[in-house]
Amino acid sequence: MNKPKLTYFDAPVSRGEECRLALHLADIDFDDVRIKPAAWPSMKERTPYGGLPVLELPGRAPLAHSNAILVLIGRRYGLHPADDFEAARHEGMMQHVEDLRAVVGPTIHMEDAEKRAAREAIVAGFLPAWARSAEKNILSEPFFGGARLHVVDLKVYMAVRWFIGGKVDHIPATIFAGYPKLMAVHDAVLEHPGVKSWYATAA
Numbered sequence: 001m002n003k004p005k006l007t008y009f010d011a012p013v014s015r016g017e018e019c020r021l022a023l024h025l026a027d028i029d030f031d032d033v034r035i036k037p038a039a040w041p042s043m044k045e046r047t048p049y050g051g052l053p054v055l056e057l058p059g060r061a062p063l064a065h066s067n068a069i070l071v072l073i074g075r076r077y078g079l080h081p082a083d084d085f086e087a088a089r090h091e092g093m094m095q096h097v098e099d100l101r102a103v104v105g106p107t108i109h110m111e112d113a114e115k116r117a118a119r120e121a122i123v124a125g126f127l128p129a130w131a132r133s134a135e136k137n138i139l140s141e142p143f144f145g146g147a148r149l150h151v152v153d154l155k156v157y158m159a160v161r162w163f164i165g166g167k168v169d170h171i172p173a174t175i176f177a178g179y180p181k182l183m184a185v186h187d188a189v190l191e192h193p194g195v196k197s198w199y200a201t202a203a
């Protein structure tokens, strides 16, 4: 292996896509390895913690957990704050996105009746509370840390994008409409030239 390799499932979503975006924005030439579901069971035990994404750098042990990968890329390539307190504040919001995934993720493979009930409860309680907390912690515009995009913004973008496309059953696409700062982060990431160039080449 002579260049960085990111391994994730073959879909432009979630923890893998935010890491691909970070690598692209950092202008890193990387192997974008996309695995099919059938290949996963035999790989799982060989990953550091049994999940994807995994980043491999020449001469280093494989690195897992999306936030660890994002923070490493961010620190090395100017996409994470140099100030330690501000960096920790960004990491708090990154954990907030993981908290969201931990609640909604388990509903993905539920049968429809159970899924409907679980998601209606999430829409009534967890998601508005999650969005209110996110909104409260976004202290500047348009990005989480002000004028410049950081890795935290990629993570917030992926979380918002998941729902507003209207493709998540039983969760209205308008779920975040009342949270202008959250939507502003999403919109600013979408309009970022580096993000646009990723989707221009990935399309």
Ligand SMILES: N[C@@H](CCC(=O)N[C@@H](CS)C(=O)NCC(=O)O)C(=O)O
Pocket (backbone or CB within 6 Å): 014, 015, 016, 044, 050, 051, 052, 053, 064, 065, 066, 067, 098
């Ligand atoms: N905390 C880990 C979670 C990793 C994770 O659960 N990834 C999912 C895909 S987004 C996965 O590998 N699912 C398959 C499995 O757990 O077997 C991270 O942030 O990367």
